[in-house]
Amino acid sequence: MPRTSAFAPDYKAAPYWWEASPPDTATGVSLPAEADVVVVGSGYTGLHAALQTARAGLGTVVLEAETPGWGCSTRNGGQVSTSVKPSFAALSARFGAEVAEAILRDGQASLDFTQAFIAEEGIDADFRSVGRFHGAHLASSYDQLARSIAAPNPAFETGAYMVPRAEMSAELGTEAYHGGAVFPKHASLDPGKYHAGLLALCRAAGVRIVPTCRATELERLDAGFRLRTEQGAIRAGKVVLATNGYSGPLSPWHLRRVIPIGSYVIATEPVAPVLMDRLFPTDRVLSDTRKLVYYYRPSPDRTRVLFGGRVSLAESDPDRSGPILLAELIRLFPQLEGTRIGHSWAGTVAYSFDTLMHCGEDAGLFHAMGYCGSGVGMAGYLGMKIGRQAAGLDGGETAFDRIPHPTRPFYSGSPWFLAPSVLVYRIRDRFGW
Numbered sequence: 001m002p003r004t005s006a007f008a009p010d011y012k013a014a015p016y017w018w019e020a021s022p023p024d025t026a027t028g029v030s031l032p033a034e035a036d037v038v039v040v041g042s043g044y045t046g047l048h049a050a051l052q053t054a055r056a057g058l059g060t061v062v063l064e065a066e067t068p069g070w071g072c073s074t075r076n077g078g079q080v081s082t083s084v085k086p087s088f089a090a091l092s093a094r095f096g097a098e099v100a101e102a103i104l105r106d107g108q109a110s111l112d113f114t115q116a117f118i119a120e121e122g123i124d125a126d127f128r129s130v131g132r133f134h135g136a137h138l139a140s141s142y143d144q145l146a147r148s149i150a151a152p153n154p155a156f157e158t159g160a161y162m163v164p165r166a167e168m169s170a171e172l173g174t175e176a177y178h179g180g181a182v183f184p185k186h187a188s189l190d191p192g193k194y195h196a197g198l199l200a201l202c203r204a205a206g207v208r209i210v211p212t213c214r215a216t217e218l219e220r221l222d223a224g225f226r227l228r229t230e231q232g233a234i235r236a237g238k239v240v241l242a243t244n245g246y247s248g249p250l251s252p253w254h255l256r257r258v259i260p261i262g263s264y265v266i267a268t269e270p271v272a273p274v275l276m277d278r279l280f281p282t283d284r285v286l287s288d289t290r291k292l293v294y295y296y297r298p299s300p301d302r303t304r305v306l307f308g309g310r311v312s313l314a315e316s317d318p319d320r321s322g323p324i325l326l327a328e329l330i331r332l333f334p335q336l337e338g339t340r341i342g343h344s345w346a347g348t349v350a351y352s353f354d355t356l357m358h359c360g361e362d363a364g365l366f367h368a369m370g371y372c373g374s375g376v377g378m379a380g381y382l383g384m385k386i387g388r389q390a391a392g393l394d395g396g397e398t399a400f401d402r403i404p405h406p407t408r409p410f411y412s413g414s415p416w417f418l419a420p421s422v423l424v425y426r427i428r429d430r431f432g433w
Contacts (some may be wrong), residue, residue: 006323008269008340013318015075015297016267016343023067023074024199029210031231034062037390038227038236040215042252043073045368045373045383046242047198051270052387054205061236062207063229065214069195071246076376077265077308078115079186079285081132082107083371083378085355088153094354096402097154102399103356104155110381115187117380122195125189126300130283132186133163141289142178149181156268159184163361173279176332177288188285190300191376198222198380218250224364234401238390241367242383244375245348247413251365253411257358257405258370259348265308265320266329267299268336268344270301277301279333293373294328304342305329318344349373358385359398360406364389370405 036058039046046062047069054060063068084091084107086356091100116126136142142162149160167180172180202209210231217228224237243250271279275296285297290302293382296307311324322344330336351372352358359368359382366389388396 001187006326006341007344008342011341012343013345014279014332014343015192015265015345016304017074017190017192019079020190021074022198023070024196024211025067027211029208031210031213031229032061032208034209034235035059036237037061037240038063038225038234038238039240039242040227041201041242041244041246042068042209043071043242043244044195044198044379045386046240046303047195047202048380048383049240049242049366049368049387049390050207051202051205052384052393053391054202056205056391056393058391060207061214062202062209062232063213063227063234064209064211065074065246068199068209068212069192072193072244072263072347072349073195073379075265075345076191077285077297077306078189078191078300078376078417079132079287079295079297080111080127080189080377081374082156082158082186083110083357083374085372085374087148087151088155089151099399099402101155102402104153106381106399107378108156110158110377111185111187112383113381114189114377117199117384118189118194121197121201123194123201124158125194125197127185127187127194128283128300129185130285131182131184133171133180133282133284133286135172135180135181135286135288137177137288137290139178140185142180145181145289152377155268169281171282171284173281173335174332177237180288182284186285188283188300189376215250217356218365220363220365220429238364238366240386240390241365241369244369244371244379246370247350249413251367252412254367255432256407256411258413259415260348260413260415261310261351261373261415262315262346263308263343263349263373264311264316264318264325264346265306266325268305268307268326269340269342270303271305271336271339273302275335276305279335280305294332296329305333305336305339316346321346349375353406353408356403357382357400359400359405360405361386361389368400387402
């Protein structure tokens with residue numbers, strides 16, 4: 001247990017979201033001998049895919065190595081954006097204008113889908129269209145940000161606008177930024193509640209979710225697949241890989257195309273309402289222009305500050321990362337001096353070499369992964385899409401089916417280059433390169 005004064009007496013090394021939505025520990029679900037569709041992974045991607053196939057009448061089994069949603073689906077910051085990082089100009093240079101526009105349209109569709117799905121299915125997930133404030137950590141970053149939001153985007157209207165430093169107090173109670181941009185369509189939700197609602201829908205649709213059942217081997221047969229697990233073997237007509245940052249050796253081809261990176265988050269102990277209102281006069285989600293970005297927000301009930309980011313060259317653990325994140329939070333908001341950590345946790349996100357998410361099929365083996373830290377909306381959206389593909393339904397196509405999924409020579413799933421890359425990004429963030 002931690003021994004520093006940074007931690008509150010009731011500190012927990014577990015996600016804050018697990019307070020309202022504890023991990024589902026239901027047992028007694030046995031592994032059947034076969035299924036029409038087997039989904040590996042029970043996060044947003046896997047459950048959305050399973051919901052589509054089950055509602056289409058296909059016998060669907062979800063394999064989960066831990067408890068349902070144990071990965072980043074219940075560990076993220078609850079920020080919902082349009083997900084796609086590269087600009088229209090950058091995407092056009094890679095793929096041409098038509099594909100670039102289609103990719104950006106999928107980005108907007110992921111946000112729209114998430115909002116509509118939660119409303120139509122009646123999930124209590126604290127979904128709110130609060131907007132995002134994206135702070136410029138350097139004066140040069142403000143100018144770059146202004147140019148980026150003014151650049152053409154034929155896919156959708158962002159509605160983004162700049163907030164100069166002199167007017168920042170209406171957005172954020174800090175002197176640390178040189179102004180920033182507001183993206184009014186971005187949103188927030190409670191990740192734990194969202195996952196719990198999705199899990200309940202899947203069970204109601206007849207999805208069989210088998211916890212603590214790690215898939216260890218995937219074998220292609222003349223017709224379908226055989227998966228070996230810690231609880232035995234199961235035959236499947238089709239398989240959906242929905243493991244993202246937790247992808248292991250089950251499929252070496254996919255493992256070589258995602259880069260697992262730890263992201264670390266804290267929730268403070270309760271903050272006085274008057275101080276919360278002064279520091280966070282809006283309920284917006286927040287981020288900044290660093291390459292090693294910080295992301296943060298008030299909790300849905302505005303009692304705590306949730307603050308996340310990358311804290312070290314190598315992977316760490318929540319007891320060590322927590323005080324580092326708290327120090328950065330207090331650097332941004334000196335008024336929080338003396339505030340302690342209530343929760344500290346970590347999750348593993350999956351980056352891709354082209355900073356884009358990917359999905360696709362190889363003769364009955366489907367996948368969606370590589371959300372690059374922006375998967376709250378996109379993971380469910382692409383899960384829904386590949387679920388529709390696996391079920392043979394219309395409306396499963398995406399722009400991400402049309403682009404290559406790159407890897408690099410000598411990469412086998414262990415990111416040996418992560419520490420030097422983080423160091424380079426820190427230098428770039430400091431000097432604005």
